[in-house]
C-alpha cells in the first residue's frame with residue numbers, strides 16, 4: 045500500500061510500543077489495516093437485565109443497589125445492580141480500596157461482560173465497567189467492537205485506537221483498487237477500502253456468525269487478493285525459470301530403455317506417462333520444475349531413478365535428497381541395487397556421517413566422480429560443492445517449505461545454468477490447495493498403484509477392546525508377519541510423545557512376552573532410530589512400537605498389520621500416510637484405528653472415510669470438507685506459505701477464480717499484477733526474485 049509510514053508516526057506510539065507491535069508482525073501504519081479482529085463484541089445496544097441470558101456477552105447498565113465485601117474462602121466484592129427489569133451481581137476477586145469506594149449505593153454503572161448463572165441469580169465476573177451519569181445513549185458504540193489478536197503488553201483499547209488512526213489515514217487517501225472492476229462486480233466484492241473499514245468496525249446489524257467463520261464477503265475480498273498475490277508471485281518464479289538456462293539432457297534414451305527393461309516389474313501406465321513428462325522437460329535448455337504427486341506406494345522412487353539415469357547419461361551429476369536418514373538410506377539401497385549393474389555407485393552424504401567418510405564423499409562430489417549422490421539436507425549445506433550438478437530430486441517435498449525449495453534451486457547454479465528440479469510428494473492435497481501451494485511447478489500425477497496391491501482393510505475399534513487387538517498382533521506375528529504399533533504425537537511435545545510410546549511399549553512387552561518388540565521415537569538419536577528401523581526391516585524385530593516418526597516412506601513389505609492409537613486425534617491425511625506403511629507385500633494387510641469413546645459426529649465420519657477408501661486424494665478431499673473452518677491442521681505439512689488473512693482450508697474454493705484472474709492480469713495488465721504482489725508481499729517477493 046502507499047502509506048509506508050512507520051508506526052511511530054501514530055499518536056501514542058513510542059519505540060517501546062513499536063517493538064511490542066513488531067511481535068504481532070506490525071511494522072508500518074498500513075500493516076494495522078490488515079490485522080483483522082478475531083471476533084467482535086456487541087456494545088451497540090444495552091440489554092435489559094431482565095432479558096439477560098447465561099453465556100452471552102452483553103452491555104448492561106443499572107443502579108448500584110448494594111455493594112459488600114464478603115469472605116468465601118477468599119475476599120469477594122459483590123455489587124448488586126438493577127435497572128427496574130431485573131438485578132444482577134458483579135463479582136470481583138481482585139479490587140482496590142478505590143474501587144470499593146466507587147460503588148456507592150445509587151450510582152449508575154455501565155458494564156460489559158459474560159453473563160453467568162451464579163449462586164443467587166445471574167452474575168458477571170470482573171466485567172469491564174464504567175461509573176456514569178444517567179444519560180444512557182452515550183454509552184453504546186456505533187459499530188461492533190473488534191477484538192484483535194493479543195500480544196503481551198498491548199491492550200485491546202490501544203489496538204482499537206491505533207486502528208482508528210490507520211483507518212482515518214486510509215479514508216483520506218484510499219488504497220488503489222487493483223482488482224479488475226469486472227471481477228469485483230461479478231463476484232459481488234466490495235472495494236478494498238470498504239472491506240477493510242467494514243471488518244475493523246462492522247455496523248451493528250453485521251452478520252457476526254459470518255464474520256467469525258471468515259466467510260463474510262469483505263473477508264473473502266481480502267483473502268482473494270492475498271491468494272492472488274501469492275499465486276502471482278509463484279507464477280513469476282515459474283516464468284523466470286523459463287528464461288533461465290539449464291543443460292539440455294538429450295542423450296541416453298537407450299540407457300533408459302535398458303534400465304526399464306531390466307526392472308523386475310513393468311511400469312504402470314501412470315509411471316510411463318510421468319516418465320515421458322520428465323524426459324521431455326529434461327531435453328529443454330531451461331530448468332525443469334516438476335512436481336510428482338503420487339499416493340503412498342505408487343512407485344515414485346523408480347521414476348526418480350529413471351530421471352537420474354537420463355541425467356548421468358547426459359554427463360551431469362544427479363542428487364536425491366530425502367527428509368530423514370531412514371528414508372535416505374532406503375533410497376541409497378534401492379539406488380545401489382538398480383545402478384550397480386550400470387557401473388554407478390551412489391555416494392552417501394548425511395549429517396551423522398563420520399568425518400572420514402564425509403570427506404571422501406565431498407571429494408567425490410566436487411571432483412565429479414560421484415555421478416549420483418543420495419542424502420539428507422546435508423546435501424545442500426555449506427562446503428558441499430558439486431562438480432556439475434544437473435538434476436536435483438527432492439523426495440517427500442511437503443517436509444520442506446517453499447523457501448527451502450528456492451534455496452535448493454540456487455545451490456546447483458553454475459555458468460551453465462540451473463539444475464533441473466524434480467520434487468515428489470505423497471501428501472495428496474486437494475487440487476485447489478495444490479494450485480496455491482505448487483503454482484511455481486508443473487505437476488504430474490501418478491494416479492495408479494502397481495498391480496496386485498490389495499487395499500489395506502481398515503477398522504475402527506474403541507480402546508476398551510484393546511485386549512482383542514493385542515491378541516490380533518500376537519497371532520499375526522506368530523504366523524510370521526510383522527506389525528507396527530503407532531502412538532500419536534501429543535501436542536507437538538517430544539517429551540509426552542516419547543512417554544506415550546514408552547508406556548505402550550511397556551504394556552505390549554508385558555502382554556506379549558514371546559514377541560521380539562522394538563521401540564522407535566522422535567527423541568532417539570538418528571543412529572539409534574536407524575538401528576531400530578533396520579532391525580525391523582531385517583525381521584529381527586516382529587513388532588515395532590513407534591511414534592509418527594515412521595510416517596514417511598519406510599518400506600517393509602512383510603509388515604501387514606498396523607495399530608494406530610488415539611486415531612481420533614490425528615489428521616486423516618496423516619492416518620492415510622501411516623497406513624501406507626502396510627499393504628506393500630503379498631499378504632492382505634490390516635489397519636486398526638484405536639479410538640477413545642465416545643466419538644463425536646465429525647470424528648465418526650472422519651474414521652469412516654478411512655474405512656471406506658484407500659485413495660489418498662479422496663481422503664484429502666473429505667478431510668478438507670469435514671474440517672471446520674479455522675482449523676488449519678495439516679497445512680503445516682504441505683509447505684504452504686503463511687497467509688495474513690486467507691485460510692486455505694476455508695478459502696480453497698477461491699483458487700480456481702484466483703488462477704483465472706492471475707492469468708488475465710499477467711496478460712493484460714502486468715503492472716497491476718506487480719502492484720498486487722508488492723502490496724501483499726513487499727517490494728521483493730518473499731520467495732526470492734520476482
Ligand code: ADP
Nearest residue numbers: 309310311312339340341342343344345346494
Ligand atoms: P512411493 O511412491 O510411496 O515412494 P515406492 O517408490 O517406495 O513408493 O514404491 C513402493 C514399492 O513398489 C517399492 O517396493 C517398488 O519397488 C514397488 N514398485 C514400484 N513400481 C512398481 C510397479 N510398476 N510394479 C510393481 N512394483 C512396483
Ligand code: MG
Nearest residue numbers: 344345439597
Ligand atoms: Mg517414497
